[in-house]
Each structure stands twice: as structure tokens, then as C-alpha cells.
Amino acid sequence: MVAPDEVLKNEAVRAYILRMIGEEGMELIEKFPPEGEYSDEDLAEVTQINLNTVRHTLYTLYGKRLAEYRRIKNAETGWLTYLWVLKLENMNSCLYEDIDSVLEILEAREKYETMNDFYICQKCGLRYTFDEALNRDFVCQNCNEKMEHFDNELLAEALKSRVDKIKENMGRV
Template identity: 55%
Template sequence: MDPTDEAINDPAIRAYLFRLVKDEGLNLLERFPREGEHSDEELAAKTGINLNSVRHTLYTLYEKRLAEYHRIKNNETGWLTYLWQLRIDHIYDAIREDMALVLEKLSRREKYEEENDFYICKDCHLIFTFPQAMNIEFKCPDCDQPMSHFDNEMLLRSLKQRISDIQKSLGHA
């Protein structure tokens, strides 16, 4: 089986690609000719997918290094043609980079949750940090009800578990 087909048919990779390029992008990936380089116009014509969707998918994949191009210039018209090919062999690098970014964001959130004390309005479910709650005298700005302390331990445990899981996946643990 072709490595691109193998990757596209893997449920986890397919879910990642779907998040990037949605149904129409997956359709393009499935129908993308496996050999050679192809212009966006050629791909749209061969696959029946809207040219703007083809271009959007290609540029999205390019940003993740999952597609690459080279341009050729028509000396008579001065027009540039971009010839594309897939680089699905970079999929694991792209996933790893995205996971590292998620890990960074989750770590920042964990630090925020650990460093702050929170208060909640039981009616409106608005949550405030201690300084914010103090500034509004521990009364909800929407309904004027008194706020109570919010225990974020369950959220912190969940964040820590998710961070640990991602670190293990990335080989950091």
C-alpha cells in the first residue's frame, strides 16, 4: 500500500488531517495523484474539487510541511505556476509539533490554575480570580449574588494528567 494511503487510512492521522483540512481537504488528499507534481488548476480539474478549496487545502498542508511546491515562470506571459506534491512523510513531525504546542498551552494553564484562587457565582457560573472578586466585593456583577470559593482541584488533576500523557507521547517523561 502507498505510504500516503496508509497514513490517510490510519484513524488517528485521518482525525488530525480532518481537523486541518476538513472533508473537502481529505477528499483532495485521497484523490491526489501519487506520482509527480501537479498545479492547483490541474488538481481541481482531476478531482472535481473547487479551485479555492484546493488552494486552501494546499496552503494549509504547506504550513505544516505536508505539501511542497516549486514555481515555474512562463517567459511569454510572466505568469507563475505552482507545482505541488504531497509530503505526508512529514505527518509525524507535524503532529509532534502540534502536541508540543498543546503541551505548552496546557502547562501555562496549569501554572495559572495553581497560582490563583478562584471565586464563582453559583447562579451565573461566572468565575473570578481572588483580586477580581475582591474588586467587586465578592458579589456577582451580573446578578449581585454573593460569590463562593471555587475549588479547582479536579481541573488541576485533569490538566496534570493530560500534560503527563502528552509528555509520555512525546518521550519527555
């Protein structure tokens, strides 16, 4: 098991986790007991964090494979108890999956920007592809103003630069 304080030393990872689970979730990770499995109720009591926040944080981490649980059933009552443990050693694969998703979106957007010619309404700012503008006789559907050609070269270059930088940082040049 990787200790939370080791993982949280990296400011980028810390920011990523903070964005994922918020301040109280971060507090839970920082206060999570180092050894053993704990129920959500035990964690709420030990950390003094609201039980709903503890549960929300654990299920969010579980969704990213950064926490696991083992379910036990009370033979007398039939109640289920979930015993949780952090799996922060999965942080790198979690980050790479999310970066891959973002990269896929950026690449699709870059392709869209480079494959299309655009027109814009100067009055309301709506942007149209050439085909959309042609179908509307180059008149804005929102305010009926005449559209003008929109040069998106700067946007396309910025997207390409961002995609290239991400690929470089991931060692995929």
C-alpha cells in the first residue's frame, strides 16, 4: 500500500485529487488510517468528517480504482458492512486514463477545427460551419445579421500545440 502522504507530495497529483473529491475528500485521504480496512462509519468517526461526505469520497475513489472495499454480512441482522482500503498505487494508471480521455477530446476538436471552414455572426458571436452557414444563406439564425468568414487558424494551432505537448509529456511523440 502506498502511503497517502507520499502520493500527496506531488502538487499535480494533489491538485488532481482535490478537483476530483474536494477539500473534505482530501482531508479524508490525509487522515485515512495507514493500515487495515475501515468501515465508512469508522472513518467518519475517526476523521470527524460527515458520513455522507466519507461515503461520496470513497465511492468516487472506488470509481477511479483508488479505493477498494470488502463486503461482510452480519449473520444475525443480515446487514452488509463495507470495509475500505485506499489503493493509491493505482494513481498513475488513473491519471493516464484521464489524460487519454482529454487527449481524445482535444484531438477530435483539433480535427473538427482543421477540417471545417467557419463563419461567425459579429453581433451575437454564434459560429457556424460553412455548410450550416450556406443552409442559412449566411444569415445568423439568432439575430438575422449577415455572417462573416471566421479565421480559426489560431485556435487550430493552439489545439495542435496542446495535443503535441500532452503527447510529449506522456512520452508519445
